[in-house]
Each structure stands twice: as C-alpha cells, then as structure tokens.
Amino acid sequence: xxxxxxILEIKNLKASINNNEILQSLNLTVNRGEIxxxxxxxxxxxxxxxxxxxxxxxxxxxxGDIIFKGSSILDLDPEERSHLGIFLAFQYxxxxxxxxxxxxxxxxxxxxxxxxxxxxxxxxxxxxxINEKLKLVNMSxxxxxxxxxxxxxxxxxxxxEILQMILLESELSILDETDSGLDIDALxxxxxxxxxxxxxxxxxxxxxxxxxxxxxxxxxxxHVMQNGKIIxxxxxxxxxxxxxxxxxxxx
Amino acid sequence: MNQSNKTLNNKITKLVNQPYKYGFSTTIEKDxxxxxxxxxxxxxxxxxxxxxxxxxxxxxxxxxxxxxxxxPEWAQLKFSEINYQDVIYYSAPKIKKKLDSLDEVDPELLExxxxxxxxxxxxxxxxxxxxxxxxxxxxxxxxxxxxxAEYGVIFSSISEAVHDYAGLIEKYxxxxxxxxxxxxxxxxxxxxxxxxxxxxxxxxxxPLDLSTYFRINDEKSxxxxxxxxxxxxxxxxxxxxxxxxxxxxxxQLHAAxxxxxxxxxxxxxxxxxxxxYSGDQKGQGGVYNFVTxxxxxxxxxSKISWTQVETGSSITWKYPSCxxxxxxxxxxxxxxxxxxxxxxxxxGTKMVHIGKNTxxxxxxxxxxxxxxxxxxxxxxxxxxxxxxxxxxSQCDSLLIGNASNSNTFPFISVRNCTTKIEHEAxxxxxxxxxxxxxxxxxxxxxxxxxxxxxxxxxxVFTELPLEFASEADRLLSLKxxxxxx
Numbered sequence: 001x002x003x004x005x006x007i008l009e010i011k012n013l014k015a016s017i018n019n020n021e022i023l024q025s026l027n028l029t030v031n032r033g034e035i036x037x038x039x040x041x042x043x044x045x046x047x048x049x050x051x052x053x054x055x056x057x058x059x060x061x062x063x064g065d066i067i068f069k070g071s072s073i074l075d076l077d078p079e080e081r082s083h084l085g086i087f088l089a090f091q092y093x094x095x096x097x098x099x100x101x102x103x104x105x106x107x108x109x110x111x112x113x114x115x116x117x118x119x120x121x122x123x124x125x126x127x128x129x130i131n132e133k134l135k136l137v138n139m140s141x142x143x144x145x146x147x148x149x150x151x152x153x154x155x156x157x158x159x160x161e162i163l164q165m166i167l168l169e170s171e172l173s174i175l176d177e178t179d180s181g182l183d184i185d186a187l188x189x190x191x192x193x194x195x196x197x198x199x200x201x202x203x204x205x206x207x208x209x210x211x212x213x214x215x216x217x218x219x220x221x222x223h224v225m226q227n228g229k230i231i232x233x234x235x236x237x238x239x240x241x242x243x244x245x246x247x248x249x250x251x
Numbered sequence: 252m253n254q255s256n257k258t259l260n261n262k263i264t265k266l267v268n269q270p271y272k273y274g275f276s277t278t279i280e281k282d283x284x285x286x287x288x289x290x291x292x293x294x295x296x297x298x299x300x301x302x303x304x305x306x307x308x309x310x311x312x313x314x315x316x317x318x319x320x321x322x323p324e325w326a327q328l329k330f331s332e333i334n335y336q337d338v339i340y341y342s343a344p345k346i347k348k349k350l351d352s353l354d355e356v357d358p359e360l361l362e363x364x365x366x367x368x369x370x371x372x373x374x375x376x377x378x379x380x381x382x383x384x385x386x387x388x389x390x391x392x393x394x395x396x397x398x399x400a401e402y403g404v405i406f407s408s409i410s411e412a413v414h415d416y417a418g419l420i421e422k423y424x425x426x427x428x429x430x431x432x433x434x435x436x437x438x439x440x441x442x443x444x445x446x447x448x449x450x451x452x453x454x455x456x457x458p459l460d461l462s463t464y465f466r467i468n469d470e471k472s473x474x475x476x477x478x479x480x481x482x483x484x485x486x487x488x489x490x491x492x493x494x495x496x497x498x499x500x501x502x503q504l505h506a507a508x509x510x511x512x513x514x515x516x517x518x519x520x521x522x523x524x525x526x527x528y529s530g531d532q533k534g535q536g537g538v539y540n541f542v543t544x545x546x547x548x549x550x551x552x553s554k555i556s557w558t559q560v561e562t563g564s565s566i567t568w569k570y571p572s573c574x575x576x577x578x579x580x581x582x583x584x585x586x587x588x589x590x591x592x593x594x595x596x597x598x599g600t601k602m603v604h605i606g607k608n609t610x611x612x613x614x615x616x617x618x619x620x621x622x623x624x625x626x627x628x629x630x631x632x633x634x635x636x637x638x639x640x641x642x643x644s645q646c647d648s649l650l651i652g653n654a655s656n657s658n659t660f661p662f663i664s665v666r667n668c669t670t671k672i673e674h675e676a677x678x679x680x681x682x683x684x685x686x687x688x689x690x691x692x693x694x695x696x697x698x699x700x701x702x703x704x705x706x707x708x709x710x711v712f713t714e715l716p717l718e719f720a721s722e723a724d725r726l727l728s729l730k731x732x733x734x735x736x
Contacts, residue, residue, distance in 0.1 A: 054691050055690075055691075056687055057683070057687070058683070077690065078687060078690035078691055079689075079690045079691075079693050079694065079695055082690065082691055082692060082693035083693050087691075088691050090688070090691075093688075094684055094685050094687075094688040096685055096688070096703065096706075097679060097703075097706065097707070098703060098705075098706025098707045098709065099702050099703055099706040100706075103702060103706075104692075104694075104702070107692075107694050107698060107702060108692040108693055108694055111692075111693040111694050111695070111698070112693050115693065147706075164692060168692070168693070
C-alpha cells in the first residue's frame with residue numbers, strides 16, 4: 001500500500017435521498033496524518049456526507065467517486081468499508097436494547113480481527129484489551145455490562161463512540177458532531193482521547209458547529225460546506241473568523 | 252424506497268428465511284386406520300390398542316361432546332376450515348413383534364431420530380436425559396426406563412401406562428383438562444393415540460430430565476398426543492418436549508393435551524421447543540397446532556413452570572396455564588414465540604389464583620418477521636379467596652421488517668383487594684438505523700440480528716434446561732441467521 005496516496009479522495013460527488021439532491025459536486029482530499037474540520041450551517045449536507053462515506057443504504061450516489069486508500073468504495077457494503085478502516089462516530093448513537101456493550105464491542109473487534117486474518121479473542125482476553133482502552137476515555141468497566149447506549153447520558157454515548165474508534169484502530173474517522181451536547185469536562189476527555197489516538201498514519205474528519213472543539217483538536221484544514229458543496233477551505237484561522245462573522249459573511 | 256434500501260430489506264428477508272432442516276419424511280410400512288372420524292373408527296382405534304373399557308368410554312363420551320361443539324373463533328387466527336373426515340387418526344409403523352430392546356426397532360426409525368439429533372441407541376444416548384420418542388401415532392422407544400424405575404419414577408408411553416398403571420390413568424386422566432374443556436381437547440380425548448406418562452413418587456427428585464420427542468411423519472395423519480405428569484408430595488421433575496414434521500404442501504393437524512399435577516410442595520418444570528414445519532414462504536403447508544396445556548398446583552407450595560420456545564407451525568393456538576389451587580402455590584410462564592412468512596401464533600397463558608398467597612409470573616417475548624401475525628393472549632384471574640395473591644406479567648414484542656403484525660391482549664380480573672398485580676409491556680423494532688450501526692462497526696447483519704434476538708430472549712432462555720438452551724439457540728438460528736446468500 002502506498003502511504004503517500006491520499007487516504008480519501010472524493011471526486012465530484014453527487015448524492016440524493018428520496019430524490020432530493022443533497023450533495024452537489026463535492027470534492028475533498030484527505031491525507032494521512034491530517035485533521036480536517038467541516039463546518040457549515042444546519043442542513044448544508046454535513047451529516048449526509050458522513051453517512052455516504054460510511055455507505056448508509058438510504059442514500060444514493062448519483063455521480064462521482066469515493067476513493068479510499070486508492071480504490072473506489074462505492075460498491076462496497078457498509079461492513080466492508082468498516083473493515084477497511086472507515087469509522088463513523090454517530091451524531092446520535094443508536095441504542096440497542098438487550099445487547100451488552102461488552103458483547104457488542106467484542107463482536108465488532110472480532111469481526112475486524114477475522115477480516116485481518118487474525119485470531120478472534122475470547123471474552124477474557126478481550127476484557128484486558130478493552131480495559132486499556134477504557135482508560136483513554138475515562139470510562140469505568142461498569143459501562144461494559146450495560147446495554148449499548150441504553151440509558152447512557154449524552155456525554156456517555158459520545159465517549160462510547162470514541163472508545164469504539166480507538167478499539168477498532170480506524171484509519172479514517174469521521175466524527176459527526178461529537179462535541180455537541182458535551183459539557184466542558186467531557187469535551188476535554190474526548191479531545192484528549194482523540195489526540196492520543198491520532199498519529200501520522202491516520203486521518204480524522206471533524207464535523208462541528210463550534211469553534212470550541214478546535215481549541216482542543218487542532219485541524220490542519222477547515223472547510224465550509226453549504227448546499228452540499230465545499231465553498232471555502234482555510235486553516236484553523238478560518239474557524240475563528242466564522243465564529244465572529246457567521247456564515248453569512250461568506251455569501 | 253430506493254435501490255440500496257431494497258437491498259438491505261432483501262438481505263433481512265433472506266436471513267429470516269432459512270430453509271427448514273427437518274422437512275424430510277421416512278418411508279416405512281404402516282398400519283393405518285382409513286381416514287375419517289366416526290364412532291366406528293374410535294372403537295377400532297381403542298381395540299387396536301387393546302384398551303381397557305374405561306378408556307373406550309372416555310373416548311366415546313369425548314367424541315359425543317366434540318360433535319356438539321364448534322371450532323373456536325375468538326383467536327387472532329385465519330385459516331381455512333379443517334375437514335376432519337380427511338384426516339388419518341391412526342398411523343403406526345408396523346411392528347412385527349413386541350419390542351424388548353432397541354435393537355429390534357426398525358433401523359429406518361432409529362435413523363430418522365438420529366437425523367433429528369435424537370439418538371435412541373444405547374451408546375449414543377444423551378447421558379442425562381431420558382427420551383420417549385413418538386412417531387406419528389405411537390411411541391417407538393423410551394430410554395432409561397430401568398434406571399428410572401430404581402427411583403420409583405415411571406416414565407413410559409401413555410399406551411403402555413394405560414395397561415401397566417391403569418389405576419393412575421383412570422384416576423387422573425382428564426382431571427386437569429376436562430373432556431369438554433374446549434373443541435380441541437374434546438377431539439384429542441376422543442382420538443389421542445400416544446404420548447408420555449410420568450409419575451414421580453413422594454420425596455423423589457427425578458435424577459434425569461425426562462423428554463419426549465414428537466415426530467409427525469405421515470402426510471395425511473394428525474398427531475393427537477396426550478401427556479400426563481404426576482408429581483407426588485415433595486417431588487421434583489424437569490420435562491422437555493421437542494417436535495418436528497416433514498415438509499408437505501398441505502396442512503397437518505396436531506391437537507395435543509398436556510396435563511400436569513403437582514401435589515404438596517412438588518415442582519414440575521415443563522419446557523417445550525416447538526419446531527413443527529411452518530409452511531413455505533408463501534404460507535402453503537405447515538402444521539396446525541392446537542394444544543391445550545394445563546397444570547394443576549393442587550397442594551400447598553406446589554410449583555409449575557412452563558417454558559416454551561415456539562418457532563414452527565403455520566398456526567399456533569396454545570395457552571399453557573396454571574391452576575393455583577393450593578395455598579402458596581406458584582405458577583410461571585416463560586415464552587418466546589417467533590413467527591415468520593405467513594405464520595400465525597396466538598399464544599399466552601392463564602393463571603388462575605384460587606389459594607392464598609399464590610404467585611404467578613409471566614414473561615412473554617414475541618418476535619414477528621415477514622407477513623406473520625404474533626399475538627399474546629393472557630388471562631390472570633384472581634379469585635375472592637386468593638388472599639395475598641401476586642402476579643407479575645411482562646409482554647415484549649419485537650418486530651422485524653414492515654409487514655409483520657404483533658398484538659397483545661392481557662386480561663386481568665381481580666376479585667379481592669389484597670392482591671398485587673404488575674404488568675409491563677413493550678414493543679420494539681429492529682430498525683434500519685440499528686442495523687446500520689452494527690454494519691458500520693463491521694458486524695454483519697446476521698450477527699447483529701442474532702445478538703439482538705438473543706438479548707431479547709435472554710430472560711426466557713435462561714429458564715430452559717441446559718440441553719434445551721442450545722437447541723433453542725440453534726432453532727432461532729435456523730430461522731433468523733445463517734449466511735446472507
């Protein structure tokens with residue numbers, strides 16, 4: 001694998017849901033070691049964009065291509081994309097009644113192991129693996145016995161997402177408004193977890209409304225999305241400017 | 252709905268439509284009474300089985316009752332009228348001489364049960380379960396009889412018990428489910444052919460789990476089995492029941508009765524994994540399953556616990572119930588009912604509280620997929636004298652897909668003010684977003700659904716005896732997992 005290739009290349013992507021075109025000729029290139037922030041007003045297509053990369057079946061790609069690590073992933077199922085190293089931290093993590101977090105995490109971990117032709121781990125082995133990761137997001141092991149996201153507070157749900165990202169060693173992580181609904185302490189914990197996880201081999205796309213998150217996680221690029229297109233790209237300075245002037249300023 | 256959405260739904264559909272594994276039939280020489288039902292058939296049946304007079308009278312009385320009754324229509328079930336004259340009421344593999352050992356059982360039959368995972372031969376028997384194997388109308392073999400006899404435990408086919416323990420049969424048969432209790436119990440009482448009989452003497456804890464395996468083989472024959480379990484004072488027994496049938500285009504009729512009697516301080520645990528053929532994806536064929544199961548907690552602190560996993564049958568009509576007559580008696584009902592395609596299940600329980608401080612617990616889990624209909628129907632009846640009675644009911648439904656249907660009809664009647672009743676119910680759906688969440692984490696649809704189903708059923712599965720818990724998992728697997736083709 002050529003590590004100098006962009007990890008993600010989105011070319012002229014057009015996509016729709018229920019015949020509503022949501023993305024219009026979207027272009028974006030992300031290299032390993034980079035953190036990109038995508039900002040933009042409500043309804044600009046940010047969440048759609050993240051779900052399309054992860055392969056959500058409700059969206060239809062009309063034109064363009066998504067190239068991940070050198071090959072198109074348009075024909076791949078969501079679980080194949082996941083195995084290749086794409087992770088989506090959900091804006092609203094789903095509750096799964098009756099399924100313990102531990103079973104869920106172990107199954108996810110073992111699915112990845114299997115894909116990599118590595119041995120699957122038993123519950124005892126897994127417990128020591130997950131315990132190490134729990135520390136990175138300040139979660140107690142009590143979380144493991146609770147049902148997936150069921151009765152979790154907003155902050156706990158988001159931490160659980162970051163825990164999964166770390167566990168699955170994802171190469172491209174898309175964090176969809178992971179900061180929304182977090183108090184300042186939780187934001188710090190999550191940011192610390194993300195910064196520890198990030199290295200020169202990985203890439204992160206942060207979707208956010210607030211400059212606040214970018215004080216803790218320094219983006220290499222900031223993009224502004226509007227009407228399903230990236231209309232401006234800049235550095236961290238751009239986010240600060242937006243904070244003061246609002247999106248209207250760009251029009 | 253767009254294309255990829257359809258693909259996901261197709262995948263789910265494929266997943267819940269695993270082929271039925273037990274659909275084969277066995278070719279074997281049979282002794283049959285021509286199809287049709289009349290007094291002559293009943294007399295002939297009774298004669299073939301060489302039954303004592305009281306039983307023939309019991310049958311004739313039931314037949315008369317049945318003729319006066321009509322098929323109940325209150326259930327949430329739709330099916331075409333059953334032509335009772337088109338059913339074979341007696342079909343038995345031909346046996347040339349009396350069987351003294353299993354070596355003399357037709358190898359074809361042993362092979363059939365082997366294929367079903369039930370080994371009757373000495374070497375391969377399940378070590379801690381005694382099995383009575385019933386094939387169409389007769390019991391083929393009962394294992395561990397001698398070993399059980401050392402404890403005074405009687406475990407035999409009901410046909411044999413009618414001869415060997417006529418006194419017990421005459422005393423108890425039809426006492427818990429009276430002949431005229433309902434249309435199907437009257438029919439069963441008139442024509443039942445075989446089933447199991449268990450008797451646990453006073454102060455004995457049955458050393459093995461007892462089990463009956465029912466197999467309908469003949470295309471046209473009905474299976475009308477009858478099970479009677481008596482647990483004397485301070486005794487305990489765990490009983491398991493399993494069933495399968497071949498795959499035919501037309502419907503087979505199964506109308507069984509199970510009667511349980513627990514005396515003072517006795518405990519009976521009755522578990523069923525029902526996997527009759529459920530019909531094909533268009534709803535053609537499958538077993539009509541009309542069963543009356545009832546337990547009598549006759550004494551002080553008697554306890555009866557029903558656990559059922561219902562996965563098969565095109566029609567299920569079944570309400571395992573408890574009559575809590577003795578003071579401090581306890582009744583339990585744990586159920587998982589899974590329906591798919593065009594299956595219809597109307598199942599639940601009745602808890603009748605008569606004694607003081609009687610307690611009952613109901614946990615019902617309904618899973619509906621495809622175009623199926625899944626109904627919970629419960630009746631908790633607390634009588635005037637049942638001072639201090641308590642009931643807890645929980646009814647959860649899980650829907651898979653957009654076309655399945657789930658109903659809950661809990662009925663509670665309380666006639667004294669010292670009673671405590673709790674009722675909880677929930678309906679959930681395995682939705683697209685949940686599945687996408689699994690997929691995004693690299694977990695396949697089948698693994699994801701398996702995990703959700705097993706989580707949903709956990710409270711019931713933990714009630715199953717160990718031997719059956721894995722069987723139940725396997726059954727639900729057959730219905731809901733497997734490769735996404």
